[in-house]
Amino acid sequence: MTSPETAEASTPATPGFDEIGITGPVLKAIHDLGYETPSPIQAATIPLLLQGRDVLGTAQTGTGKTAAFALPVLENLDLSQKSPQVLVLAPTRELALQVCEAFESYSARMKDVRVLPVYGGQAYGVQLSALRRGVHIVVGTPGRIMDHQAKGTLDLSELKYLVLDEADEMLKMGFAEDVEQILAQTPEEKQVALFSATMPATIRRLAQQYLRDPEEVAIKGKTTTNQNITQRYLVVSYAQKVDALTRILEVENFDGMIVFVRTKNETETLAEKLRARGYSAAAINGDVPQAQRERSVNQLKDGKLDILVATDVAARGLDVERISHVVNFDIPTDTESYVHRIGRTGRAGRSGDAISFITPRERYLLKHIEKATRQQPAQMQLPTLEDVNTTRLARFDDAITAALEETSRIEGFRDIIAHYVRNHDVPEADVAAALAVVAQGATPLLLDPANDELSRAVERDNRPPRERGERAERGDRTPRERRGRGDYAAYRIEVGRRQRVEPRQIVGALANEGGLGRDDFGAISIKPDFSIVELPVNLDPSVLERLRDTRISGQLIEIKPDRGVPNRRAPRDGGYKGNRDSRGDRYDRDSRSDRDSRPARKPRHKG
Numbered sequence: 001m002t003s004p005e006t007a008e009a010s011t012p013a014t015p016g017f018d019e020i021g022i023t024g025p026v027l028k029a030i031h032d033l034g035y036e037t038p039s040p041i042q043a044a045t046i047p048l049l050l051q052g053r054d055v056l057g058t059a060q061t062g063t064g065k066t067a068a069f070a071l072p073v074l075e076n077l078d079l080s081q082k083s084p085q086v087l088v089l090a091p092t093r094e095l096a097l098q099v100c101e102a103f104e105s106y107s108a109r110m111k112d113v114r115v116l117p118v119y120g121g122q123a124y125g126v127q128l129s130a131l132r133r134g135v136h137i138v139v140g141t142p143g144r145i146m147d148h149q150a151k152g153t154l155d156l157s158e159l160k161y162l163v164l165d166e167a168d169e170m171l172k173m174g175f176a177e178d179v180e181q182i183l184a185q186t187p188e189e190k191q192v193a194l195f196s197a198t199m200p201a202t203i204r205r206l207a208q209q210y211l212r213d214p215e216e217v218a219i220k221g222k223t224t225t226n227q228n229i230t231q232r233y234l235v236v237s238y239a240q241k242v243d244a245l246t247r248i249l250e251v252e253n254f255d256g257m258i259v260f261v262r263t264k265n266e267t268e269t270l271a272e273k274l275r276a277r278g279y280s281a282a283a284i285n286g287d288v289p290q291a292q293r294e295r296s297v298n299q300l301k302d303g304k305l306d307i308l309v310a311t312d313v314a315a316r317g318l319d320v321e322r323i324s325h326v327v328n329f330d331i332p333t334d335t336e337s338y339v340h341r342i343g344r345t346g347r348a349g350r351s352g353d354a355i356s357f358i359t360p361r362e363r364y365l366l367k368h369i370e371k372a373t374r375q376q377p378a379q380m381q382l383p384t385l386e387d388v389n390t391t392r393l394a395r396f397d398d399a400i401t402a403a404l405e406e407t408s409r410i411e412g413f414r415d416i417i418a419h420y421v422r423n424h425d426v427p428e429a430d431v432a433a434a435l436a437v438v439a440q441g442a443t444p445l446l447l448d449p450a451n452d453e454l455s456r457a458v459e460r461d462n463r464p465p466r467e468r469g470e471r472a473e474r475g476d477r478t479p480r481e482r483r484g485r486g487d488y489a490a491y492r493i494e495v496g497r498r499q500r501v502e503p504r505q506i507v508g509a510l511a512n513e514g515g516l517g518r519d520d521f522g523a524i525s526i527k528p529d530f531s532i533v534e535l536p537v538n539l540d541p542s543v544l545e546r547l548r549d550t551r552i553s554g555q556l557i558e559i560k561p562d563r564g565v566p567n568r569r570a571p572r573d574g575g576y577k578g579n580r581d582s583r584g585d586r587y588d589r590d591s592r593s594d595r596d597s598r599p600a601r602k603p604r605h606k607g
Helices: 024-032 042-051 065-075 093-106 124-133 142-151 166-174 176-184 200-209 238-251 264-276 288-303 336-344 364-375 383-405 407-424 430-442 453-462 504-514 542-548
Strands: 056-058 086-089 115-116 137-140 161-162 189-194 217-218 231-233 258-260 281-284 305-309 323-328 352-359 488-492 525-528 531-537
Touching: 024 065, 024 093, 042 056, 042 065, 042 189, 056 065, 065 093, 065 161, 086 142, 086 176, 093 115, 115 124, 115 142, 124 142, 137 142, 137 336, 142 176, 161 453, 166 176, 166 200, 166 488, 176 200, 189 200, 217 231, 231 364, 231 453, 238 264, 238 352, 238 383, 238 453, 264 305, 264 407, 264 542, 281 288, 288 305, 323 336, 336 352, 336 364, 352 364, 383 407, 407 430, 504 525, 504 531, 504 542
Parallel strands: 056 189, 056 217, 086 137, 086 161, 115 137, 161 189, 231 352, 258 305, 258 323, 281 305, 323 352
Antiparallel strands: 488 531, 525 531
C-alpha cells in the first residue's frame, strides 16, 4: 500500500481506494493510517474480489497483498453472522499474527469485528473460548486449523471467503496435503484468493482444482530501494535498544537522522531519553500539531536539530537532504514500510545509511527484506567502549585544535596560565589537565572497557538460540533465572470480562507497548470490570509511563498498582497461570509449535 508522498512510480491517473470500491468505515480506517493510493496488486485485485471473482495472484512479499484481500473481505463482511465466514491460511505463526493485526487496523472504524489467530504453541483454551463466542475471521496455520477440524471445534460450514497467503511457502514447508484437506472440507460456494510469490506447477494444480475460473493477477517485482543506501542490522534485545542506539550515535558519523518507532508514545519517550543524553532530538507523530511538525522538520533542515523520532505516518513525504541515517528502532513487520522508511535517506544522489535493530525472534524478517530490496543487509557489530573512547579522544583533539586557531583568545589566556604557574609552582601540563577536567565536568571523558556489560549482552543475543541456553522461540530476552515467589507486584487495569478481554490480549498489549517479555508476567486474574496483572516488583517507572495510554479492546487500561489486594505470590516456576476467577484463561507458556512447524505425520499401518 503506497502513500501519496512515496508513490513515485504511480501516475496521476492511479485511482484512489474509493474509486476501486472501498467505502465507508473501511475507507476511513485506511485514510487514518495515511494511505490514499492503492499499490499495483491492490488496484488489480480489489475490484475483482468485490465482484465475487476468484483470484490467482503472483506478487512478492511487501507489495501490499494483505490489504489486497483484507479490504474487500471487510467491505463485504456480514457482522450478524457469528460463525466464521473468512479463513486465511498462512505458513507461519508470525505471518498469521501480522495478517490479524492488519485486519484489526483496517476494521478500526467498524463495530465488533472479531478476528482470531489460530496457531500452534498457543493454548487451545483461548482459541476455543473465542470460537464459542463467535468470530468473523480466522487466520491460522494449516496444522492447528486441521486439529480444530478434527476435534469439531471449528465450524466452516458457512465459510464465504478463503485466502491462501504465501501459498508457495506453505507447500515448501510440507503443508500441501494439509491445505488440500482443509480446502476439501470447506463449502463449494465460496470465494477463493490464492497469493504466491512464485507459480510452480503444484500451485497451478491446486488453483485448477479448487478455484473457479480464477482471474490471474501478476505483479512483477522490481528493486524498490536506492542502490546508494547501505543497509545494516544489529541483533539486540528490546531492553538494550536505547543503550545500543546511544553507543551507535557516539561512534557513527551522521548528519541528520530519523529514528523510527512503532507507537506514538514511544516517539516522545525515546526523544526525551536522547535529549537527556545530550542529543538534540524531537518527536513527530500523528498527534503532533502540523505547525510543530513543520517547525521540527525545518530545524532538522537548518542543522538546529539532529534527530527526529517518528512513526511511519508522521514521516511520510518527509524529504530532507540532510538526513544521512535512518534507524529502525522497531523493525516493521511488512517490507513495504521498511522500504518507505529507508527511502528517507540517500536523497538527491547522496549516499545514505539504514540501520535496523532486530530482536532475536525477528530474524525471520531479514529474508523478507532481502527479497523485497534485492540487497542483503550486512550484520553490524555494536561499537565497543574502546571505539567510544577513540571517538571521544578524536573529538577532544579536534576541539583543542579548533581552540588553538582562535589566536586572539589564546593570547589572553597565556598570561593567566603563566600567572597561575608562577604563584602555585605547578607545571603547565598539570594546569592544562586541570582545565580539561573543568571543561569536561562530572561526565568522564573515557569509559572503562572492563565494564562493557552492553557488549556482552548483545553478544549473547547474537549467538544461536541453543548457545544462548534458551529455546529458539523464547523471544528477545537474555537468559536469566525465572522469577520466583515474591518477585511480582499486582497492578490493576480497567478492562475485564465485560470488555471480553483475554489474557493473550493483556499480554500482547503490555508486551508490545512496554517492551515486556514472557517471564515478566505472573498471574492474571480477570474480574467483571477490571483485571489484576502481576508484573515485576522492580518494574522501571518508564515502562509504566509507556503503558499509560495503552488501550485494550478500545478502552484505556489506566494501569496502576493494586492497592486493594495484597500482592499475591507468583507460581514457583514463574509466568502467569489461570486461577479461579479466570478459568479457561490459562496462557500456554509452552513454545512448542505443535504440528505447525512440520508436516503432518501419516499414521503407520501394519502391513
